[in-house]
Amino acid sequence: MIRPGAMLWFARHESRLAWRDWLSMMTAGKPERVRRVAVGFAGFVILMHGVAYAVVGRFAAAPLDKHLLIGITATLLLSWFLMVSQAMESMTRAFYSRSDLDLILASPVVTYKIFAVRISTVALTAAAMALPLAAPFVDMLAVRGGTRWLGAYGVIIGMGAAATALAVALTVALFCIIGAKRTRLVAQIVAAVIGAAFVIGLQMAAILSYGTISRADMLQSAVVLAHTPNVGSIFWWPARAVVGNGMALLGVLATSFLLLAVVIAVVSPRFGDYLLAAAAVRGGQRSRARRLFAFRAASPRGALRRKEWMLLWRDPWLVSQTLMQMLYLVPPAVLLWRGFAAGGGAFNLLVPVLVMAAGQLAGGLAWLTISGEDAPDLIATVPIRQRFILRAKIEAVFAIIALVFAPLVATLAFISPWHALVAAGGIAVAAASATAIQLWFRSQAKRSQFRRRQISSRVATFAEAFSSIGWAATAAVAAMNFWLAVPPALLALAVLGGARFLSPHTPAVAC
Amino acid sequence: MLQSISTPTAQPPLALQIRGLVKRFDRPAVDHLDLAVRVGEFYALVGPNGAGKTTTLRVIVGLLRPDAGAIHVKGIDALADPVEAKRLMAWISDEPMIYDKLTPREYLEFVAGLWQIKPALAAANAEELLDWLGLSAHADERCESFSRGMRQKVALAGALVHDPRVIILDEPLTGLDAGSARQVKNVLRERVNAGGTVIMTTHILEVAERMADRIGVIAHGRLVAEGTLEELRRLAGTGAPNRNNGTDGADSGASLEDTFLALTAEPAEAA
Numbered sequence: 001m002i003r004p005g006a007m008l009w010f011a012r013h014e015s016r017l018a019w020r021d022w023l024s025m026m027t028a029g030k031p032e033r034v035r036r037v038a039v040g041f042a043g044f045v046i047l048m049h050g051v052a053y054a055v056v057g058r059f060a061a062a063p064l065d066k067h068l069l070i071g072i073t074a075t076l077l078l079s080w081f082l083m084v085s086q087a088m089e090s091m092t093r094a095f096y097s098r099s100d101l102d103l104i105l106a107s108p109v110v111t112y113k114i115f116a117v118r119i120s121t122v123a124l125t126a127a128a129m130a131l132p133l134a135a136p137f138v139d140m141l142a143v144r145g146g147t148r149w150l151g152a153y154g155v156i157i158g159m160g161a162a163a164t165a166l167a168v169a170l171t172v173a174l175f176c177i178i179g180a181k182r183t184r185l186v187a188q189i190v191a192a193v194i195g196a197a198f199v200i201g202l203q204m205a206a207i208l209s210y211g212t213i214s215r216a217d218m219l220q221s222a223v224v225l226a227h228t229p230n231v232g233s234i235f236w237w238p239a240r241a242v243v244g245n246g247m248a249l250l251g252v253l254a255t256s257f258l259l260l261a262v263v264i265a266v267v268s269p270r271f272g273d274y275l276l277a278a279a280a281v282r283g284g285q286r287s288r289a290r291r292l293f294a295f296r297a298a299s300p301r302g303a304l305r306r307k308e309w310m311l312l313w314r315d316p317w318l319v320s321q322t323l324m325q326m327l328y329l330v331p332p333a334v335l336l337w338r339g340f341a342a343g344g345g346a347f348n349l350l351v352p353v354l355v356m357a358a359g360q361l362a363g364g365l366a367w368l369t370i371s372g373e374d375a376p377d378l379i380a381t382v383p384i385r386q387r388f389i390l391r392a393k394i395e396a397v398f399a400i401i402a403l404v405f406a407p408l409v410a411t412l413a414f415i416s417p418w419h420a421l422v423a424a425g426g427i428a429v430a431a432a433s434a435t436a437i438q439l440w441f442r443s444q445a446k447r448s449q450f451r452r453r454q455i456s457s458r459v460a461t462f463a464e465a466f467s468s469i470g471w472a473a474t475a476a477v478a479a480m481n482f483w484l485a486v487p488p489a490l491l492a493l494a495v496l497g498g499a500r501f502l503s504p505h506t507p508a509v510a511c
Numbered sequence: 512m513l514q515s516i517s518t519p520t521a522q523p524p525l526a527l528q529i530r531g532l533v534k535r536f537d538r539p540a541v542d543h544l545d546l547a548v549r550v551g552e553f554y555a556l557v558g559p560n561g562a563g564k565t566t567t568l569r570v571i572v573g574l575l576r577p578d579a580g581a582i583h584v585k586g587i588d589a590l591a592d593p594v595e596a597k598r599l600m601a602w603i604s605d606e607p608m609i610y611d612k613l614t615p616r617e618y619l620e621f622v623a624g625l626w627q628i629k630p631a632l633a634a635a636n637a638e639e640l641l642d643w644l645g646l647s648a649h650a651d652e653r654c655e656s657f658s659r660g661m662r663q664k665v666a667l668a669g670a671l672v673h674d675p676r677v678i679i680l681d682e683p684l685t686g687l688d689a690g691s692a693r694q695v696k697n698v699l700r701e702r703v704n705a706g707g708t709v710i711m712t713t714h715i716l717e718v719a720e721r722m723a724d725r726i727g728v729i730a731h732g733r734l735v736a737e738g739t740l741e742e743l744r745r746l747a748g749t750g751a752p753n754r755n756n757g758t759d760g761a762d763s764g765a766s767l768e769d770t771f772l773a774l775t776a777e778p779a780e781a782a
Contacts, residue, residue, distance in 0.1 A: 293651065295620045295630035295637070303624025307610070314612035314653070375608040378669065381572050382625045383598035 005110070010117040018121060048136035053144070056137055060145030064243060066225055072239040078198050079134070080159050083126040085195030087167035090122045092187045095171070095180075095278045115271035116264045119168055123260055127160025148244025155241045155249065158256035165259035167191075172267055172274065180277040189319070196327040203331035300384045304392035305399070308369045311447070312400070318368065318450060347412065347419040351479045352472035354408060354423050359430030359468025362401050364450070366438035369393040372447040394435055401431045419479055426475030433467040433496055440503035463499035470495055525583070526550045526677050526708035532570060532580035534732075540566040542732035544580070548710055548725075550676075553703045555723035556712045557767075559775050563732035564712040565605075565681050571710075572602040572679055584677055598626070601675035605682035607666040611655035615646050615665045618654065619672045626673035633672060640668040643698050645691075659686040667695060671702070678702060680711035684718060696722060720767040730775045743770050 002009045026041075027033040062068045134156055141149035170190065174183045229235040234251075241249035298306060312318055331353075370393050373379055379389060405427050413420035441460035445453065453461075470492025478485035529546040533539065541563045548554045556564050569575045571582055573593045582589040582596075589596035609618055616637060623633030641647045644664040649657070654665055663686060670678060678699070684692045699709050700722065713719050719726050720740055728736040728743065736746050 293616055295623060295634040297630045298624040300625045300627060303621050306624075307613070307621050310617070311610060311612050374610050377572075377574060377602060377604050377608055378622065378625075380574050381597055381600065381602045383594045383596075384625070385594060 005113070007113050007117060010114045011120075014114075014117050014121050018125070045132070045136065048133075049140060052136035052140040056140045056144060060141050060149070064231075064240075066228065066231055067220060068243075069231065069236045069239045070220065070224065070228060072242050073236065074202070076155065076159065076238050076242070079130055079156075080163055081198040082195050083130060083159055083163035084167050084170075085191045086129065087122050087126050087164040088171055088187060088191035088194065090125065091119075091167055091171040092184065092191070094118060094122075095175070095274060096184055111272045112268040116268040119164065119260075119264050119268065122167070123161045123164035125160075126163050127157045130156050130160070146244075149242070151244040151246075151249045152242040155238055155252055158241075158253045159238075160256075161260040162256040165256070165263040168263045168267055172270075175274055175277070180274070184278075185319075193327065200327055200330055204334055300382060301388055301392035301395070304379075304389060305396045308393060308396035309400070312365070312368065315447070318447075347416050348476060348479045350412070351419055351423045351426065352476035354405060355426035355430045355475040356468050356472035358401055358405055358427040359434045359464070359471060361404065362397055362431035363434035363438060363464040363468070364453075365397045365400055366394070366435040367453045368447060368450060369396050370435075370438050371442045371445050371453070372450060373444065374447055376444055390439065394439075397435055398431065401427065422475050422479045426471055426478070429474075429492075430468050430471040433471060433492070434464050436496065437464050437467060437499050440500055459499065459502050463495055463502075466495045467492055467499070523550045523552075524585075526552065526585055527571065527710065528581075528583040529567075529571070530581045532567065532582065533578045534563075534566050534570055534575060535578055539732050541570065541577070544729075544732060544734055546727060546734060548708060550585075550708055551703060551706050552708055553699070553722055553724045554708070554710045555719035555726045556710065556729055557714075557716060557719050557726060557771060558712075558729035562729045562775075564729055566732075567729070568602070568679050568681050568710070568712060572600055573597060574602070599676045601670035601673070601678045603663075603666050603670045603678075603680045603683055605685050607659065607662040609654050609662055609665050609669070612653055614651050614653055615641060615668065616650045618665060618669055622669040623672050628673050636672045636674060637668070640671055640698070643701075644668055644694050660688055660691045663687060664691060664695065667698065671698070675707070677708045677710065680709070682712055682714060684713065684715060716767045716771055726767070728771060728774045736774045740767060740770075743767070743774065746770075746774065 002012065023034070026037045059068065059071070131153075134152065138149055138152040141152070171183070171187050174187050174190070178186060237245075237248040238252050241252045370390070380386075382389065405423075409420050409424045409427070412423055437460055470488060474485045474488040474492055477488055525547055527546065527548040529544055532541050532544040532546075534541040544563070544567060546567075556567070558564050566575065570577045571584075571589065573589065573596070577590070584596040584599055587596045587599070610621075613621065619637040619640070620630075620633065623630070623637070628636070638647075641650050644667065646661065646664055646668065649661065654662060657665065663683070667683065670680075680699075683695060683699075687695060696718070699711075703709050703724075723740075725737065725739055726743060727734050736743055738746065
């Protein structure tokens with residue numbers, strides 16, 4: 001029997017909550033779906049194993065040279081940066097969302113124990129989220145190249161621990177340096193930037209050095225081969241651990257868990273103080289000085305559009321989520337900038353990136369404006385036709401898309417009017433499709449549920465993703481040959497038709 | 512069957528008229544409800560949990576579509592012309608829904624824009640309401656840090672900023688402290704004195720007792736009794752005996768609570 005208040009007792013409590021939360025997320029809160037979700041999950045795992053079998057073939061038996069070490073290290077770094085980002089966001093939420101913290105802080109238990117458990121849970125979650133994606137590739141590498149590849153599992157767990165250690169240290173450092181009030185926003189932005197930094201950094205380097213957006217070309221270039229440490233260096237330990245070097249694996253695990261232990265030992269006793277400081281932050285920022293405020297004339301649609309923009313702009317969390325998507329536009333922008341000097345066919349790669357980004361951004365924004373309405377009763381009782389309300393919300397989304405993408409398309413037009421035309425058309429269609437899907441599947445939710453919007457309808461989530469991919473493919477082909485783009489366009493339309501067919505016939509929200 | 516005592520005085524026009532309203536979910540929530548509220552009246556709808564009070568109000572303001580029946584707001588058919596009906600109404604739910612990232616002043620500007628109120632008039636209304644409701648000091652702070660009571664007051668200010676002729680409120684005093692509740696009651700009374708009409712549900716029977724000109728008692732989706740407090744006492748006295756003290760509900764000292772319990776008692780209980 002575990003003694004109440006002990007570390008294990010808290011661990012059991014946390015794991016029970018985490019399990020139920022995950023289950024609820026996977027089943028959209030409907031327990032009868034467990035079997036269906038399990039079957040779907042198993043199907044996904046089998047499918048991914050099939051994909052992995054085809055992909056990993058040439059790596060499985062590759063000699064342990066610098067090329068392989070660079071490839072593995074880059075993959076690990078990419079995953080690790082994403083883990084750091086995710087762990088940092090989890091820590092920020094732990095600081096600022098109260099949930100059961102009032103109960104814990106008001107109880108007579110030694111609070112550092114639960115905070116130590118919570119930090120450990122973040123580490124476990126970071127690793128657990130990477131495992132389902134990595135497992136098929138690791139398994140297939142083991143099948144085709146030997147069991148030595150199973151060392152990758154140990155590396156993933158170690159990476160989760162190290163990523164969490166860094167995330168906690170960064171968040172607490174921000175807390176101490178810039179204060180509780182600013183940390184909330186800054187930490188979320190830093191998390192978004194870290195998540196995208198590695199990929200973007202590589203792409204930027206590739207563009208600036210080779211004029212291509214391909215990361216592989218950059219990583220296997222002579223410059224990188226010449227400037228990376230020798231094969232025997234400690235720098236390659238994580239990569240060596242992946243391919244089954246026991247000593248390297250031990251070193252990676254020991255270092256990672258030592259880092260995490262130190263961070264837990266230092267931070268846990270002070271965690272309660274940080275929480276109290278965060279709780280003392282009052283969100284009541286003054287927006288405009290009293291004397292400057294004047295009521296402006298606006299039509300109901302104008303008022304609605306302005307409200308949507310204001311709410312988006314003022315939500316740091318949403319800004320950071322949006323920023324994440326915007327960051328991926330930086331490499332295409334640099335490619336564009338270089339294109340002024342170099343010209344050439346690199347724009348065939350740029351067009352689908354823009355179209356894909358537009359679809360994804362529009363989907364998120366459309367969910368926020370159409371489904372994420374915090375005052376649904378007010379909006380439903382407004383004395384204008386409901387279709388005008390929806391129109392205003394859609395206009396708010398399209399205006400942001402136009403604002404973001406117009407400068408890029410305009411610049412592209414100077415270099416290649418045809419590519420600009422295709423990109424503009426693709427952006428408009430991808431954004432309209434994503435918005436239409438959100439409209440068909442709209443259901444009342446709070447804006448704070450943005451992160452979990454996929455739960456409400458997985459059909460909508462997949463339809464949105466496949467529609468964006470379809471239109472990106474269409475644009476990519478159209479950039480080279482207009483008529484060849486007809487088949488992918490038909491496929492994208494089929495995705496939309498399927499989504500419309502599967503959508504609820506009666507909207508679940510009054511507006 | 513509705514029990515009521517007609518009032519012999521000259522009647523002002525109707526602000527709200529409901530006939531044969533039906534709304535079913537798993538079971539009938541509102542069951543052939545008839546209701547009439549006159550201009551300048553403060554009307555309280557009381558009833559046990561699940562009686563159909565909130566559903567009735569949500570149907571009136573257009574948040575639910577009825578299965579049958581007719582609703583007229585100041586003579587406008589609210590089902591045929593919901594936009595015109597909504598122009599005259601304001602709705603406040605028991606759960607204040609406002610935007611965390613807007614300040615009260617910005618929220619009022621937004622609502623005024625939706626109802627197309629001229630900026631100068633909206634600004635003047637807003638200042639008056641913020642002052643009345645004790646929100647002036649917080650008018651430029653974002654609502655995210657507000658207590659429930661403050662949020663409720665912001666929602667109320669939003670409902671009133673476009674000067675509605677019919678104000679419909681669902682449990683408006685829930686979660687308010689005594690001072691805030693007084694402020695809200697004063698604002699509502701002021702509106703009624705100015706010729707507006709207030710229709711509200713409440714669980715706090717003392718509020719209905721003290722503020723309402725007429726009280727409607729609803730049970731199982733039907734209006735079971737209606738009238739002034741005195742009229743209801745008399746009605747209760749003709750019906751079931753007082754369950755609390757065994758005395759007749761018509762006793763002059765009987766509170767609305769006694770009367771309410773007598774009127775809404777299940778037949779088996781009342782027997």
